[in-house]
Amino acid sequence: MILKRIIITASILLTTSVLYAQIDTVFYKHEIRAAHGDALITSWFRLDGNSYTNLSVSYFYRPENIFWIGVNFINYFGEKIHYRWFEYDDMGNIKDLSKSKMKYCAIIAPEIRLSYASNNAVILYGSFAAGVGIENGYDTRYDEYPNFFRCFHLTYFGLSCNFGKNNNIFFGGELGMGFKGLGSIHGGYRF
Secondary structure, eight states: OHHHHHHHHHHHHHHHHHHHHTTTOOOOSEEEEEEEEOOHHHHHHTSTTOOOEEEEEEEEEOSSSSEEEEEEEEEEEEEEEEEOOEEEOTTSOEEEOOEEEEEEEEEEEEEEEEEEEEOSSEEEEEEEEEEEEEEOOOSSSOOOSSEEEEEEEEEEEEEEEEESTTSOEEEEEEEEEETTOSEEEEEEEEO
């Protein structure tokens, strides 16, 4: 019974402190961001296990101080794959059919974000995104290409530090699990 009261009291105090931290802060309704992630999870499960990096561009709309809705466009760039083979015709001529191609994947995913602490200098948040991806071929799996797949991302902890005269330029990072990777860094502009 005492433990139950402690949990309820702590929950109420945490809720009120989070709400107090977000009262009377100036916030911008639009956000454009560019990010770089490690792509570790997606490389293991989708992209044949080679090393990849991802670059993304995002737009978010913020109707309320704690609620954001937006869309991500993410590109994965991986190792260049070289294919080399020759064909001989009946006359003994050699035709070189070698080519190189970079493994590529793109994802578009809507995202919902909730900030749990916000002031003019720092925003702490969590988010969930789900979408669809497309990848090209030339790997060791026997899939048909282009290949479409579903994907998701859950951000456990996101940090955005605001700078500039109006605190509308920001840099930060995220820790999560999914198509953005385990960690990513970002920067952008709010207006």
